[in-house]
Amino acid sequence: MLELRGVSAAYGEVRALRNLSLTIEAGETLALVGRNGAGKTTTLRVVAGVMDPSAGDVLWNGESIVGRPPEERVGLGIALVPEGRGIFPGMTVEENLRMGAFWHRPGRREVNDQLADVYGLLPRLGERRRQAAGSLSGGEQQMLAIGRALLSKPRLLLLDEPSLGLSPAMIQNLYDLLGQLKERGVSFILVEQFVPLALKLCDRAVGLTKGEAALSGRADDIAHEELAEIYMGGASLEAEARSIIGVD
Secondary structure (H helix, E strand, C coil), X not given: CEEEXXXXXXXXXXXXXXXXXXXXXXXXXXXEEECCCCCHHHXXXXXXXXXXXXXXXXXXXXXXXXXXXXXXXXXXXXXEECCCCCCCCCCEHXXXXXXXCHHHCCCHHHHHHHHHHHHHHCHHHHHCCCCEHHHCCHHHHHHHHHHHHXXXXXXXXXXXXXXXXXXXHHHHHHHHHHHHHHHCCCEEEXXXXXXXXXXXXXXXXXXXXXXXXXXXXXXXXXXXXXXXXXCCCHHHHHHHHHHHHCCC
């Protein structure tokens, strides 16, 4: 479905990605981990069309999408949930959700069906549908950002540090939601600070170091300690994540 071929990207003179290649198939889930500055967010930005690579190619179903703007990629089925959530705080929860459907212009009945589906997945949003988004808790705002992305009918979700700043209870709720989406066949690339959480959820993992793939493989085949060492603060993050999900 998605393929990156020898992708490099830079911010001015600073190279963020170096000849990165990876693939993700329909229905597959991929964890992307690494230290701060390893190139994780840049990878998502390149896939979403927020920035173009300086070299290499990005293919969607075998066709290059380099140069195509983010809104066109949303129409293709690629939805980014950025770090910081990017919600509209002065709009209601439901108004934020409806914004997600903008690019594929569905009819009223279809939008209402999609809203009902999202409220079924995230009942707390349904309870707060008339509430200003800016008044939600951090965890609720993260759920809203994901719900809005779901209204765009994504085939591939790009999730940038969705657990950042959340309480352990909200992190568990988040991963329950992602597990449901995985069961539905939604593909996603997950940038995550908690290595064991990402490995427990995703089919495959790629560890980035200085913009390059330092290791990759099936999540079941990669030792937690290997990825924890790649990620800054590996040992402490390992212990905290294990306590959240109850892994011995």
